[in-house]
Amino acid sequence: MKCVMVTGGAGFIGTNFIRYLLDESGYAGRVVCLDKLTYAANLMSLEDVARRHAGRYVFVRADICDAAAVGAVVDGNGVDVICHFAAESHVDRSIVAPDAFIETNIVGTHRLLEIVRARMGRIRRFHHVSTDEVYGSLGPEGRFREDTPYHPNSPYSASKAASDHLVRAYRETYGLPVTISNCSNNYGPYQFPEKLIPLMIFNARDGKPLPVYGDGMNVRDWLYVRDHCEAIWRVVTAGADGETYNIGGRTELPNIEVVHVICDLLDERLGPLPGGGSRRGLITFVKDRPGHDRRYAIDCGRIERELGWKAAESFRTGIRRTVDWYLANADWVKSVQTGEYRKWVEDQYGGGAR
Ligand code: NAD
Ligand code: DAU
Numbered sequence: 582m583k584c585v586m587v588t589g590g591a592g593f594i595g596t597n598f599i600r601y602l603l604d605e606s607g608y609a610g611r612v613v614c615l616d617k618l619t620y621a622a623n624l625m626s627l628e629d630v631a632r633r634h635a636g637r638y639v640f641v642r643a644d645i646c647d648a649a650a651v652g653a654v655v656d657g658n659g660v661d662v663i664c665h666f667a668a669e670s671h672v673d674r675s676i677v678a679p680d681a682f683i684e685t686n687i688v689g690t691h692r693l694l695e696i697v698r699a700r701m702g703r704i705r706r707f708h709h710v711s712t713d714e715v716y717g718s719l720g721p722e723g724r725f726r727e728d729t730p731y732h733p734n735s736p737y738s739a740s741k742a743a744s745d746h747l748v749r750a751y752r753e754t755y756g757l758p759v760t761i762s763n764c765s766n767n768y769g770p771y772q773f774p775e776k777l778i779p780l781m782i783f784n785a786r787d788g789k790p791l792p793v794y795g796d797g798m799n800v801r802d803w804l805y806v807r808d809h810c811e812a813i814w815r816v817v818t819a820g821a822d823g824e825t826y827n828i829g830g831r832t833e834l835p836n837i838e839v840v841h842v843i844c845d846l847l848d849e850r851l852g853p854l855p856g857g858g859s860r861r862g863l864i865t866f867v868k869d870r871p872g873h874d875r876r877y878a879i880d881c882g883r884i885e886r887e888l889g890w891k892a893a894e895s896f897r898t899g900i901r902r903t904v905d906w907y908l909a910n911a912d913w914v915k916s917v918q919t920g921e922y923r924k925w926v927e928d929q930y931g932g933g934a935r
Contacts, residue, residue, distance in 0.1 A: 583611065583659055584610055585610065585613070585660070585663075586612075586615055586660040586663045587612060587666060588616070588664070589616055589665070589666035590612075590614030590615065590627070590640075590666065591616035592670070593771055593776075594767055594806055594809060594810070596623070596627055597770065597806045600810075601811065603638060611637050613639050613641060614638070614641070615643050615651065615654055616641075617685075620923070621670065621671075622926065623917065623922045624640065625916060646684060646688055646689045655704075656700075662706045662707075663704060665690065667689060668682075669740075671775050671776070672714070672735050672737045674737075674775070676736065676871055676872075682740040686740035686741055687743045690744035691747055693707070694757065697759075701757070705758055706758050708762070709748045711741050711763045712763060712764060713829065713879050714733060714734075714735070714874065715733050715745055716730075716731060716732060717734055718874035719876040720875075721876070723878070725827060725877070727763075727826070731745075735872055735874075753823075759822065760823075760824055760825075762813060763825065764828040764879070765801065765879045766803050768804075769805050769807060769902070777801075777840075778803075778843070781840050782847070783918065784863065785847045785863060788855065788863065789863065791840055791844070791863045791865060793867065794868070794869050794873060795869035798837065799835065799836050799875055800833050800876040800878070801834065801836065802833050802879050803832045803839070805903075807894070808830065808892040809828060812884060815884070815889070826881075827881050827883060828890075829879025830879075833876070833878050837864075843860075845860075845861075846901065847860050848860055850905070850908060
């Protein structure tokens with residue numbers, strides 16, 4: 582492999598993946614980070630990477646729906662592997678404004694597949710990063726397996742399901758060298774605070790209300806982001822063409838328990854709230870998310886057995902690392918809270934992104 586293009590590389594998982602690739606994986610080639618720079622992108626998170634790996638790392642601002650622009654990036658850089666993370670990723674946003682989800686997640690993925698099809702032989706692997714939400718909601722028992730039927734319930738998960746189907750269809754029809762991974766909820770450094778864990782850390786730190794949807798008993802299967810990055814790289818380098826791998830943390834927790842752990846950790850690190858009392862007192866139960874999936878849980882036996890991957894981090898250790906990272910990186914948190922990170926991006930890369 583000479584050049585890996587990471588779409589959505591300026592987002593949460595993409596940023597962590599690029600860091601893993603360049604700093605830890607042993608990969609010796611080049612990386613192109615291609616990103617449209619929507620509200621969810623934060624190039625400040627990659628500033629040190631760009632400096633440390635100048636010559637091996639390049640950033641390009643482009644929309645995956647723009648086939649001419651992306652094709653030129655692929656050809657100009659000799660890209661031979663594409664790791665496709667770019668997406669609209671937040672379920673709540675997909676409920677109020679689904680259009681961008683259809684455009685980026687479905688049309689954008691289709692454009693990329695066409696780019697690969699036009700370069701058969703030159704692109705050795707197209708890896709599609711997907712989600713366990715395509716499988717829908719579980720009852721109290723069972724886990725999602727690779728052969729679980731698709732049953733998406735939100736515009737976000739339906740758009741990801743559509744993109745998975747397109748990737749699979751391009752394998753069957755045109756023989757594209759694709760792999761797909763469907764992963765559970767990620768947490769860790771550099772996550773945008775619209776998602777549960779960073780939102781709760783930001784608010785609990787600052788003594789603000791902690792909005793828990795419904796009864797707080799919806800269950801998610803949490804995976805530390807570095808473990809996800811390692812799993813993706815394992816699939817890219819050792820996975821079989823045309824195959825799907827489920828990735829998860831074997832850590833099912835109701836949301837309310839996750840929020841309790843975060844409150845207790847922050848109480849331990851920062852002491853009680855200024856007026857006294859635990860941060861658990863900030864919890865506010867709010868109106869439920871429409872179509873809120875009750876429970877997700879991943880059976881990741883296949884990737885463990887066939888590719889020898891296993892999550893290294895337990896929730897107990899991963900959440901401590903995560904809380905400590907946000908506390909130690911107050912400047913990063915502030916730049917996100919004040920919107921300064923957007924100004925920085927626009928100063929460097931011009932207007933246009935939402
Ligand atoms: P994110 O929202 O943090 O980042 C998405 C990135 O994609 C942003 O940098 C954004 O600017 C970029 N992007 C959006 N539209 C684009 C376009 N049209 N062209 C180019 N770039 C565009 O998302 P994330 O949480 O890092 O998720 C990354 C991928 O992993 C997504 O495909 C998501 O579906 C999948 N996933 C996420 C999780 C999770 O828990 N976060 C779990 C499983 C799978
Ligand atoms: O399962 C993988 C998916 O995990 C990814 O595909 C998505 O991109 C990612 O956003 C995530 O989706 P969720 O909807 O599960 O994540 P979110 O952080 O938005 O919510 C996690 C749970 O917490 C969910 O049950 C809703 C609840 N929640 C969320 C927020 C933001 C709250 O109770 N309060 C909140 O304020």
